[in-house]
Amino acid sequence: MSGGDAIEILRPSDRRLSGTIPAGGQAEADAAVAAARQALPAWAALGPRRRAALMQRWADLVALHVETIAREESLVSSRFIAETRAVDAPVAAEWIRFYAEYADKVDGAVTPTDPSALSLVVHEPYGVVVAIVPWNVPLVLAVWKIAPAIAAGNCVVVKPSELTPYSITRVAALAAEAGIPPGVINVVQGYGHTVGRTLVRHPDTAYVTFTGSTATGIQIMSDAAQSGIKPVSLELGGKSPQLVFRDHGDLDRVADNVVWGITRNAGQLCYAGTRLVVDRRVEAALLDRIVERLGRLVPGTTWSTRGTLAPVISVAQLNKTQSLVDKTLAEGAQAAIGGKGFEGETGGLYFQPTILLGLRPDMTGFREEIFGPVLGVQTFDDEEEGIALAQHPVYGLAGAVYTRDINKAIRAARSLQAGTIWVNTWGRKAADMTSPFGGYKQSGFGREAGRAGYERFLRSKSIWIDLTEP
Structure with a gap:
């Protein structure tokens, strides 16, 4: 994608330049949101088993490219290659599979009424989801947001950290190779205070999910409110x-x-x-x-x-x-x-x-x-x-x-x-997929992972049917 001034990407291990990326701005954000909006009707209408099949193919490609993804993740982050190779990259594939399986597993409901009516509760995607991802564990935290969102029928615009853009871009390209339609997953590079803020405040984005500092989370809540009320989920700081x-x-x-x-x-x-x-x-x-x-x-x-x-x-x-x-x-x-x-x-x-x-x-x-x-x-x-x-x-x-x-x-x-x-232990394990994760107080709200990580990207609609004769 084109953009303004180039952003230099340094390798933390030796402070050497690894490459540059374009600094996206208003035009790039608008283009990504427009692409997501254009793809949304067809993707949301696609049968859930079809969505799941495409996501399973995507997961297979991620698993096939574990070594490349692991190297790109380690190159510009603080993640050791031993961990990205054994955990981050293969687990990213597993998270995609995990949420692909949810595409047709969350039921609606028929609520109790008297015989003269039928009350239905159905679930629908929000629309265009903005996912803003930090630099500390960029790949896994991105997939935690992208996979459940698209499994639920949303389209996503991802803003990686400008410090660690490579692995997320690679995995998004593999989604396209797997056959996930253009516009379902969009990656916009740039700074949080420019392109990130533009995406949060964009009138055509319907949901924002962010992982990062509490101070930035507060700013995102404010920006989301100023552009029209939209739901926000935040996974923020801690003093555990x-x-x-x-x-x-x-x-x-x-x-x-x-x-x-x-x-x-x-x-x-x-x-x-x-x-x-x-x-x-x-x-x-x-x-x-x-x-x-x-x-x-x-x-x-x-x-x-x-x-x-x-x-x-x-x-x-x-x-x-x-x-x-x-x-x-x-x-x-x-x-x-x-x-x-x-x-x-x-x-x-x-x-x-x-x-x-x-x-x-x-x-x-x-x-x-x-x-x-x-x-x-x-x-x-x-x-x-x-x-x-x-x-x-x-x-x-x-x-x-x-x-x-x-x-x-x-x-x-x-x-x-x-x-x-x-x-008697510490930290999430690679196999811990069913347990939700998120904070109390100023550590945020909303939950990543598990069933809750999928359901947050769905909104419910009540449909009341009068069965009495006219």
């Missing part, structure tokens, strides 16, 4: 707790989960387990294990099989992480380890795995999402205090509870105000 009770079970396993929760993708995950809330009696033993594991991490390029600490996506992100850590230290926290950004051997930017002790609720590191490998530590003496400390006044995306007492685990899981709670 890892709540470790004294009866935690295998402490090495707990340490593994805590480290994975804070260092995967260099902590650049919305559900990163950034707050360790631990029983005071096991704090020292657990921290010893965590520090030992963090010390073994090796900074590496995303295409390396040796690296275990991923690069930070950009200079701006590194500077933001450093600023938030510095503020927290100035407010009285202590860095047990880490606390600084650094440049790797190949020129990539990294942030030292960091543990902040003495974290208080009034500190920056408690209140704000850092989006880096930074773990804040709080201690408690009893169950009630632990659950209270694990709550967050602003965010509620995810959390974890570590205990061998099932009653305590259920009490804590039900008490924590977050959209997902893991027990």
Whole structure:
């Protein structure tokens, strides 16, 4: 597609130029929406089994091109090739298959009436869906939006992050190769504050789904309202707790989960387990294990099989992480380890795995999402205090509870105000497709994944039929 000034795409692993993309604007946004509107009537009217068959063919092509997609995903992101090859690319194919199967599986309803009437409830697509995708796990998060939306009969305009445009563009091209008609999936490159905002405010877009920061989510809600009321679903930031009770079970396993929760993708995950809330009696033993594991991490390029600490996506992100850590230290926290950004051997930017002790609720590191490998530590003496400390006044995306007492685990899981709670583990697994994902509070609303991820792209219509004789 044509556009204005070119956007340079840098490789985070070495800060070298990988290529350029055109910076789309009003004209490109209008063209994409027009293409989606033109394709919508035929796609929505296509039998659901036909839609499903085309999507299954699309999934087969994605699976066939896993290696290429994985390399393109890793090249310009913070995702290691080992993970994009084993998880992101093949799982993207599976998500397409998963939602293809939903195309004819969600029924309408006949509601109870007296014999003189028939009350029907049917489901219909919204129309043109805008999907705005972040840079941290771009491929999977894009497919989470595109696949259910088109399975439900909508057409989609996707705005990838300008930092990570490649894999999404590749997968969209494979959809066309699979026979999905032109205009059903459209990709517009460009900046969020220009083309993204234009798409959200466009009078012909009917639904907006966004994953990213809470601040941007607030702006998207405002923009959507100003252009005429349209539904918005938001998956936003988090400050997720890892709540470790004294009866935690295998402490090495707990340490593994805590480290994975804070260092995967260099902590650049919305559900990163950034707050360790631990029983005071096991704090020292657990921290010893965590520090030992963090010390073994090796900074590496995303295409390396040796690296275990991923690069930070950009200079701006590194500077933001450093600023938030510095503020927290100035407010009285202590860095047990880490606390600084650094440049790797190949020129990539990294942030030292960091543990902040003495974290208080009034500190920056408690209140704000850092989006880096930074773990804040709080201690408690009893169950009630632990659950209270694990709550967050602003965010509620995810959390974890570590205990061998099932009653305590259920009490804590039900008490924590977050959209997902893991027990004795951390993070979504590749096979976790049926469970919905989304936040409470300012972590957003609406759900990705599972049946809920499909149903959000359908609206219901009531049809009332009078059966009395005229």
